[in-house]
Amino acid sequence: MSVAALEITPNYYLVVGALLFTIGAVGLLLRRNVLVMFMCVELMLNAANLTFVTFSRALNDIGGQVIVFFTLVVAAAEVAVGLAIIVAIFRRRRGATADDVHLLRG
Amino acid sequence: MTVEAVIFFVAAALALGGAAGVVLARNPVHCALLLVVTLVAVAIFFLLQEAQLVAAVQIIVYAGAIVVLFLFVIMLLGVDREESLKDPIPYQRPAAVALGAILLGEIFVLAGRTWATGATSTRGSVRGPVDGQDLGNIQRVARVLFTDFLWAFELTAALLVIAVVGSVVLARRSGQRAQLDEREQAVEEQITQAELSEAAENGSYLGDGERPSETPRVTS
Numbered sequence A: 001m002s003v004a005a006l007e008i009t010p011n012y013y014l015v016v017g018a019l020l021f022t023i024g025a026v027g028l029l030l031r032r033n034v035l036v037m038f039m040c041v042e043l044m045l046n047a048a049n050l051t052f053v054t055f056s057r058a059l060n061d062i063g064g065q066v067i068v069f070f071t072l073v074v075a076a077a078e079v080a081v082g083l084a085i086i087v088a089i090f091r092r093r094r095g096a097t098a099d100d101v102h103l104l105r106g
Numbered sequence B: 001m002t003v004e005a006v007i008f009f010v011a012a013a014l015a016l017g018g019a020a021g022v023v024l025a026r027n028p029v030h031c032a033l034l035l036v037v038t039l040v041a042v043a044i045f046f047l048l049q050e051a052q053l054v055a056a057v058q059i060i061v062y063a064g065a066i067v068v069l070f071l072f073v074i075m076l077l078g079v080d081r082e083e084s085l086k087d088p089i090p091y092q093r094p095a096a097v098a099l100g101a102i103l104l105g106e107i108f109v110l111a112g113r114t115w116a117t118g119a120t121s122t123r124g125s126v127r128g129p130v131d132g133q134d135l136g137n138i139q140r141v142a143r144v145l146f147t148d149f150l151w152a153f154e155l156t157a158a159l160l161v162i163a164v165v166g167s168v169v170l171a172r173r174s175g176q177r178a179q180l181d182e183r184e185q186a187v188e189e190q191i192t193q194a195e196l197s198e199a200a201e202n203g204s205y206l207g208d209g210e211r212p213s214e215t216p217r218v219t220s
Helices: A009-030 A034-058 A062-094 B005-022 B029-046 B050-075 B091-113 B136-147 B150-171 B175-202
Strands: none
Touching: A009 A034, A009 B005, A009 B029, A009 B091, A034 B029, A034 B050, A062 B050, A062 B136, A062 B175, B005 B029, B005 B050, B050 B136, B050 B175, B091 B136, B150 B175
8 A cells, every 4th residue: 555545444543442441441440549540541531432433433323422422421420429539539549549448458 | 654553552652651651660550641642643643534523532531531531530649649569469460471472472463363353233334424414523423332331321411421420329427327437447547557568578568668557547
């Protein structure tokens, strides 16, 4: 394929989506700050959204874009509740790393 | 290269660079700002793929509301300091990177062979006339959202109300609950003190450097 006539097929978007999802998953495993772990979850949700929209165009089906809306709503609700939990934990433990939440550890 | 290709590669570099920055930046505020870069780049992808409404909502809801909420909590809690790089669990980082590589390989293998069947549904089209009319992106989304997905749409209203009530209940403290918290806090304080002395011995505490010697009580 010559560079001049490079056509962006849906596969390009899917590869970017897969890479974004993987970076988010690795970040979730690597980081100890709960807030940053949350941001990594957002990255993974965005990768899924990108995949939905890509298939929406590739298959000429608007359903993919509608699903992205529901994902956005769930992400917003998740962030609201999650940040409230972090604030509640932080009030007691004065720390926001995952290591601070180990009361149930045996 | 076509215009779409140029925009695609610039947006892809921004998206992946921002995502890597979220994982690698040590300051949570920098993580949040790099997350905005990734979100805007994904919005550009949406625009490239004829999803204008979703792109606008992505910018408004994600960059405008969710990231601001993140920054607000970071500032409220005062955790905008750098994270220690010391690894309390040995081999966790190499294991995490290895698991990520396995995940990526799995996605590519499964997407190539099994999952992406190319089947299509009949919800509505992204392009072309609908019932003889040429509709815009917002109209197409709205038609499907308020017919086929009406029940799910109404459930999201319930979900949002439950999330709001839940956040308020989690974040407030008063009356009996506060008394209960006092007792729990006393237990927590003992644990924290034990932890602190233990950490002082190993010098490996991961949290904030300026931790007060006594947990401040929140009176209500």
